[in-house]
Amino acid sequence: MSRSSIAHSYRIALEGRAPFVTLTAVVVLAVTLLTAQAMLVQRDRAVLDAYADRLLSQAEAVAAASTLALDQAAALVTAPCTSADLAELRLLAFKSRYVRDVGRLQDDRLVCSAAWGVLAAPARMPEPDRRVRGYRLWGSVSGIVDSRVAADMSAKGDVIVTTSPSAFDRVDQLASGMGALLLTRDAGHVFQRFGDVTALDPSRQEAWSDLGSTRHSRRCSATFDICVAARARQSSLLSESPWIVIGLCLLGGFAGSGLGLLISASQRNHRSLPKQLERAILGDGLTLVYQPLRTLSDRRLVGVETLSRWCNEQGEPVPPDTFVPMAERQRLGGALARQVVRKALAELGDRLRDDPTFYVSFNVSATDVVDAAFRAYLNAATAQSGIARQQVVLEITERSTTRHHDLADGMTRLREDGYPFYIDDFGTGYSNFAYLAELPLDAIKMDQRFTRAIGTGSAISQIIEAICVMTRTLDIGLVVEGVETEEQAQVMVELMPSAVAQGWLLGRPVPVDALPVD
Known part of the structure; x- marks a missing residue:
């Protein structure tokens, strides 16, 4: 093929591709x-x-x-x-x-x-x-x-x-x-x-x-x-x-x-879950359940612990040990505590006013305890609802007592206002007995890991008697967490007849309208 023929063929090929390229x-x-x-x-x-x-x-x-x-x-x-x-x-x-x-x-x-x-x-x-x-x-x-x-x-x-x-x-x-x-x-x-x-x-x-x-x-x-x-x-x-x-x-x-x-x-x-939680806390989206607290000696209902519950916007329940720390990281812990206090006092108001011996307990953070605004809110809420302050128990985890020097003043002020203080989940934190003796406490709540050890022969169960001796020495009350069997209840009655307890044997967490009368 001649050079001119090749060039002609190439020109035709280009012309054929031009529309496609364009x-x-x-x-x-x-x-x-x-x-x-x-x-x-x-x-x-x-x-x-x-x-x-x-x-x-x-x-x-x-x-x-x-x-x-x-x-x-x-x-x-x-x-x-x-x-x-x-x-x-x-x-x-x-x-x-x-x-x-x-x-x-x-x-x-x-x-x-x-x-x-x-x-x-x-x-x-x-x-x-x-x-x-x-x-x-x-x-x-x-x-x-x-x-x-x-x-x-x-x-x-x-x-x-x-x-x-x-x-x-x-x-x-x-x-x-x-x-x-x-x-x-x-x-x-x-x-x-x-x-x-x-x-x-x-x-x-x-x-x-x-x-x-x-x-x-x-x-x-x-x-x-x-x-x-x-x-x-x-x-x-x-x-x-x-x-x-x-x-x-x-x-x-x-x-x-x-x-x-x-x-x-x-x-x-x-x-995102944090955004949903923010909307729930600022928009009144939490619900409450209440776990009965009973005296072990006669199983009389003396109070309830308030527990917050939350479902995300897809209707799925989110565990408290997930959303509570999340709220604190978002600096929403104070708003969460206020919502829980407000709802609980409203839902339990009639019962608390009718029975001065009945009480409700709340979990509060170290930040809440030292916050003057939270103290003012709590005082205003109890005054406006007509509920005695001694019927509102504040629970703080033992882990928070590592900052006991910062907490002591805040706890003292709230206790002088009339609110009892309990140490929650005792035995899981870092406090020694000397620290606890310095804090203004009314009772400790023995963690359920000790309760579960009763009757198992575990070395942990031997610590229970020491805890009972300590509470008598400090002249404070004892609340036993996680009581699920009669054996556990009977052992604790023998060790501490005045103890109060909570657990599935004594009542599961329920909404206020399902709470037993006695």
Whole structure:
């Protein structure tokens, strides 16, 4: 074949491949640009979702504060609108971060409040914007006492609270083109509006494949009738630098991988167990069970230990030895302790008030014991519920006594307030008898590993008698953990007739409505 024939054949081959090369280049370029645009969408979506999460978290915190203030005001035993009652209402308002005022209603008229005192003429409340589960809600109501004042309000029974106007200040600043609504699940009532909401569809839930000109986000609380609907205008790849477009074309494959990682990270972060736990603790999502405490000599029910339980958002139970340390690492231990105290005093309130000899015990951390704010909260909670402080036992693990010098002052102050102190899981920590003698204790709780050793011939069982001698020497009580057999119960009765015990032989942890009478 001649040289000219070869060149002609080569030219024809190139011409035949040209459309395929061109098409491939167009497809690759289109996919790359689509990926880049999708990354911009995901960026905007992540920003919008993060804002919606912050707004929902803030709304849950405000709702929890309002609910707590309503419950605490309803539990007051002072005569409504007296000077003593107003003083207590002012204290509630002062202690709440998100409640500006607490007042009393009579026949749908505001009679008095912490901020305004006793009104010269009761102010009639307008028809509520929303009624749900016994609560009445008003959005930006004005002219109740002063026409210059407008605020969100909520009421239950004869108590009404006013939300602080600054409650949403930290989420009030939106990026350009963003808007959000804080509303009920059925969109029947809007609590707050943020930014431009004129084109916002509160029921729209955006799919992952939606690459349109706007972003939409919707979040709902698992605890309260509160949802967030947010919207943002879409960024465009055409507004970016041409060099960025070129770079994205060259690195299209890497961009696709990065997008997948970004989506995965965003979803994992939102669904992570610590995030779920944070929402449960700040949103009142824990439940309580109570394990009976009985005297071994006559099996009389003398008290209960409070145990917290939590299921994640998939309905799966998470063990306390997993979520309690997790809460402490997230600096949520104080909030967890407060929720447990509040719920237990509410659920056991009637029983504790009816029987002054009956008590409830709580596990507290070393941080709680030395925290002046926790002490104030505990004192306020017992006072408002009408429960004697000696009926509230605080349990601290023996491991915490390694910091006994820091704990001693805090324990002394709480004990002077009237709260008994027990050392929990005695025998598992590091404290020696001298340390325990220095701490202001009322009893120790012998760890169940000693109880299980009874009747086994184990050397551990020989320590039990020494523990009993120690409690008599220190003149403190003994609570035996993990009693599961009659043999264990009888041995402990012989060694320590005054001992109190808990375990499956004496009663398993149950909800308050399943707790035995005696």
